[in-house]
Amino acid sequence: MKPVWQALAWTSGVLGAAITGAAVGVAARSSRIAAQRKAEDPLADEPLGRLRPDRQSTVAADDGVPLSVQEIWPADGGEAELTVVLVHGFALDSRCWHFQRRDLPELTEPRVRLVLFDHRSHGRSGHSAKRNSTIDQLGRDLDAVLRSAASRGPIVLVGHSMGGMSIMALAEQRPELFRDRVRAVALIGTSAGAVGASGLPRPWLHRANPVPRGLALLADFQPDLVERTRRLGDKLTWTLVRNLSFGDREISPKIVDLMAEMIGATTVEVVTDFLETISLHDRKKALAALRTCEALVLTGDADRVTPFSPHAEVLAAELPDSTLVRVEGAGHPVMLERPELVTAELIALIRRAVGGASGEVTGS
Numbered sequence: 001m002k003p004v005w006q007a008l009a010w011t012s013g014v015l016g017a018a019i020t021g022a023a024v025g026v027a028a029r030s031s032r033i034a035a036q037r038k039a040e041d042p043l044a045d046e047p048l049g050r051l052r053p054d055r056q057s058t059v060a061a062d063d064g065v066p067l068s069v070q071e072i073w074p075a076d077g078g079e080a081e082l083t084v085v086l087v088h089g090f091a092l093d094s095r096c097w098h099f100q101r102r103d104l105p106e107l108t109e110p111r112v113r114l115v116l117f118d119h120r121s122h123g124r125s126g127h128s129a130k131r132n133s134t135i136d137q138l139g140r141d142l143d144a145v146l147r148s149a150a151s152r153g154p155i156v157l158v159g160h161s162m163g164g165m166s167i168m169a170l171a172e173q174r175p176e177l178f179r180d181r182v183r184a185v186a187l188i189g190t191s192a193g194a195v196g197a198s199g200l201p202r203p204w205l206h207r208a209n210p211v212p213r214g215l216a217l218l219a220d221f222q223p224d225l226v227e228r229t230r231r232l233g234d235k236l237t238w239t240l241v242r243n244l245s246f247g248d249r250e251i252s253p254k255i256v257d258l259m260a261e262m263i264g265a266t267t268v269e270v271v272t273d274f275l276e277t278i279s280l281h282d283r284k285k286a287l288a289a290l291r292t293c294e295a296l297v298l299t300g301d302a303d304r305v306t307p308f309s310p311h312a313e314v315l316a317a318e319l320p321d322s323t324l325v326r327v328e329g330a331g332h333p334v335m336l337e338r339p340e341l342v343t344a345e346l347i348a349l350i351r352r353a354v355g356g357a358s359g360e361v362t363g364s
Helices: 002-019 030-037 094-106 135-149 162-173 175-180 210-221 223-231 234-245 253-264 268-280 285-292 308-318 339-354
Strands: 055-060 066-072 082-087 112-117 155-160 182-188 294-300 323-327
Touching: 055 135, 066 094, 066 135, 082 094, 082 135, 082 162, 082 339, 094 112, 094 253, 094 339, 112 135, 135 162, 135 268, 155 162, 155 339, 162 175, 162 182, 162 268, 162 285, 175 182, 175 285, 182 339, 234 253, 285 308, 294 308, 294 339, 308 323, 323 339
Parallel strands: 082 112, 082 155, 155 182, 182 294, 294 323
Antiparallel strands: 055 066, 066 112
């Protein structure tokens, strides 16, 4: 039975990482992994994932799932000119925006207020039934957060991966919001459709893959067994996250730790629940609503989940006035791998948006 257990551990550990920026690969030996994780790290004193919000609240989604929301105000205490909403990707949580939530509140021209939240079944938000684990529902969740935490004033929406997809779903559902209040949109490492057609081997991202389907069935009957077995592959998962999520092999071990921690907190059940909606995502037509906004399309050229070509190129073609940024050598979680560049591009986007911004910025 030992080979079966090893195979299950490997598959369970890889699956979450595969959809968020990793795929099948060869693991280093345990001793080598340990040495890499203890290597001298310029971010050794950085409080990654431990920044405190100015306000924390819970917003009820339309089906009752509680969504954990955080707000960060301008660092100098001044009045914000607009609200920036950061929307994370699949199998991650709001901690992935660590550097942006650290630095953007320091802006004074203009001052911004940040809103972050965890998707349903992610981070500190409540668990969702499988039937509502869809990108359509994530669009409605984003709407609920905006109604509660950003009820008035101009907005900038920033979405990574599935977060960008949820912004597209919102645009499909409420195009008038983008005409009236959303001044700018940043689509980072995301896609309007055909996820899995390039980059990672399609079977890993396809709803018909028997491995995630089998794991989903097993998770239904033996969830504790699946999670215990998955944890056996933690060292393998860490190596896959480092080598295959990030383009830079010298990435800070602390950043890999954070990425692996977020992925590790996402159960196999949640992974398999969202697999179908990611595979079926197709919102190219919804992008028309974004043409009234300033837009940024940014992707790393070593992104294996949503490769620059075709995904970023398709988005830019549908948004002809957008700014297209190809980040050399960066992988899927580009906001963690190239934080200074991503933050600088977001600041430029926010400043472009201010020209059309008007109205009081208000939370709930």
